[in-house]
Amino acid sequence: MKADAGRVIADLEELAALSSDERGAQRVAWTPTWQKARAWFAEKLAREVGVGVTRDGAGNLWASLPGTGAGSLVVGSHLDCVPCGGWLDGCLGVVAGIEVLRRVKARGAPPVTVHLVDWADEEGARFGRSLAGSAAAAGTLDSARELSHLKDRSGVALPDAMREHGVPIEGMADAATYFRARDVRAYLELHIEQGPVLEAMKKPCAVVLGTMGVERHLLSFTGQTAHSGAAPMHLRHDAFLAAAEFALACRAVAVERSGKAPRSRVVATCGVVKVEPNFVTAVPGAAEISVDLRALDAKVLAGMLAAAQRASKAAAKRHKVSVAWRPLMHIAPRPFDQTLMGFAARGIKEITGATAPQIPSGPLHDASEMAGIVPTAMVFAQSSPGISHTRLEDTPRPALDKSIRAFLLAVDHTLEHLGHEALPSSGRRC
Ligand SMILES: [Zn+2]
Secondary structure (H helix, E strand, O other): OOOOOHHHHHHHHHHHHHHEEOOEEOOOOOOHHHHHHHHHHHHHHHHHOOOOOEEOOOOOEEEEEOOOOOOEEEEEEOOOOOOOEOOOOOHHHHHHHHHHHHHHHHOOOOOOEEEEEEOOOOOOOOOOOOOHHHHHHHOOOOHHHHOOOOEOOOOOEHHHHHHHOOOOHHHOOHHHHHHHHOOEEEEEEEEEOOOOHHHHHOOOEEEEEEEOEEEEEEEEEEOEOEEOOOOOHHHOEOHHHHHHHHHHHHHHHHHHHOOOOHHHOOEEEOOOEEEEOOOOOEEOOEEEEEEEEEEOOHHHHHHHHHHHHHHHHHHHHHOOOEEEEEEEEEEOOEEOOHHHHHHHHHHHHHHHOOOOOEEEEOOOOHHHHHHOOOOEEEEEEOOOOOOOOOOOOOOOHHHHHHHHHHHHHHHHHHHHHHHHHHOOOOOOOO
C-alpha cells in the first residue's frame, strides 16, 4: 500500500488550529487544552479507525489493533507540548501513528498487535519532570519520591492536577504492569529533530542512533569578595573568573572530542551562572555555574566528565579559589536497536532514493525510556529553522511529507519482520 502523508499533515493542521493561539501551541500536560487535544485524538481514532482508547495508570492513552500472532509493536510519541510551543514537537509522532492504524486496519488483521500510545507529560513543562508517562511504563519512575512533592508556579500540586484528570498518582506504578502485559517486541517513534543538523546536511529525515547520555552538575567556586578598586589583580580570589575559565574549558572538551561524523558529535553547555555579590564594584567572591555534558558513547561521556573535573580544579587553582561539585542528573546513553534502525534506513532510502543519514539525538525522548526495555528506533524529520519549543518550529512540507512516508514504510518493514518472528516455528525476537 502506498504511503501517503496528506492525511497526517491535514490532521496536524487540524490539531494545531484546535490547540494553539497566536503565541503557539498550548497543549501543556494536565491542562484543559491538552485534554481537548486528547479528546480530539480519541474521537478521531473512534471515527476513522473504529478503536477506543484506554488509559494506563500513568495517564498514557493506548489504542490497539489486535494481531494474529504473539507480541506487539508500539508506535507513539506525545501530544503534550511546552507553553507557546510548535505545531510538530511530539504530536507529529502521535498523528502519524493514527495513519499507521488506518493503514494497518485497511489491510485486515496485522501479524502482531499494533498499539499507538500518546505518552502523558513528556515535556514536564508545568511541573518539571519530563518523560513521566513513558518512564512510568518503563518502570524507571519512582512517583512517590519524584513526583508527589512537585508544584507548578501557582502552587498547584502535581498529584492534585493529575487527580483532576482522573489519574491518581498512587496508581502510576500500574503503568509498568500494563506495559509488560502488552508483550512489546518493538517501539518506533517519529519526531522532529529540533536542531539544525539535518537542515545543514540538506537531508529531509534521518535514522536516530540513540539518545545521548547526560551528565549535569552544578559547581560552586568560592573565593573572596573584595573592592574592585582596592584589590590588586594578583591578590584577588575571583570566583567568577574561575567559573568563566571552566566554561571555556568545557567548550574545548566538547570541540576536541567531536568528530566530523554526526555519530561522534558531543556537546557541553554551561547554561546557568550566578555571581555573588553581583554588583559592579565587587570582585565576585562566589560563583555558581552549571554544566550539561552529552555524548552517545558512555566512555566518551565519562571522559568528558573527568576532563571537566580536571579543568575546574585547574581554574580554581589559578584563581586561588575552591570548587565543589554537586551532581544534578545522570542519564545513560540509550543506543537504539540495529535491526529496527535498518528498517528505518530502508524506509528512508525507498522514499528519498538516498542512503539515510544516521544522527544521535541530544534531547531525550519517550524512546529513550523505551530503549531501556524493548528494541527501539526513531526517525527524525528535519527541523527548519533548526529550533524547537517555540511557535517558529517548523519542517518544510517536502521534508515533512518524506519523513512521514519513510516512517510509515519503516513500520511496514518492522511489522513484516515481527510477523515472521511471531510464527510458531521461531521463538527468536528482533
Ligand atoms: Zn518531543
